[in-house]
Amino acid sequence: MASIKQFQVTFDCAEPERVARFWCEVLGYVVPPPPEAFATWDDFDRSLPPEQQGSAFACIDPSGIGPRLFFQRVPEGKVVKNRVHLDVRVGTGLVGQERLATLEAECTRLLALGALRVQLLVADDVNESCIVMQDVEGNEFCLD
Template identity: 75%
Template sequence: MPSIKQFQVTFDCAEPERLARFWCEVLGYVIPSPPRSQPAEDQGSWFACSDPSGVGPRLFFQRVPEEKVVKNRVHLCVRVGTGLTGEVRLATLEAECARLLPLGAVRVRLLYDGNDSCIVMQDIEGNEFCID
């Protein structure tokens, strides 16, 4: 059986384009050019972004009528502190958190045990993600 080579992460959301543009800023992703045209009745119902290097998964955002009501069962981890430990890791994570706050991200809590750390955050629609 052949292995899966690519996958897409799909977000249910209220504002697809706004959320896609937020994640472009977080991850350095881009809006595919030119965007695929949508029939008039589907305008604004979905939006996508992708890793310009082609390595990371495509992110797809689709409008759904219901609001988010519970914690995510799956979340993204934004890996900015890979290979770092202790205070150096914590400082790197804090700097990334400070960059994301003006974009509309919300800091939820810091998980820190003196060596390893992670900052739990929410995107502009309340979806949890981690900076680790």
């Protein structure tokens, strides 16, 4: 059996384009080009039936290494903790105060984009420090 090497991460959300653009800023991702017959994504969106307009958006890693992120509109709001979350790896290889300073600097940048800081988890005997945050629609992620 062959192993899967590519995957997409899908977010259920209320405002797909807003959440996608937030994650573009967080990760340095970009919006992919629109379908061939359309000059812009707005042109494509206007071609859809009214009930489908604004229902999905995506962003991609410009290097082609990271997974595609897909955002789809769902009618219900988020009500419980995520079962899966992203770890945004900004402190890899750093420890102690250097790690904390790096995490705090990135946290400050993301707060300006609309993220919410939830909790600092301080290093223990097993794990290094990380900051639990939420995106613009309340999806949890960690600065790690």
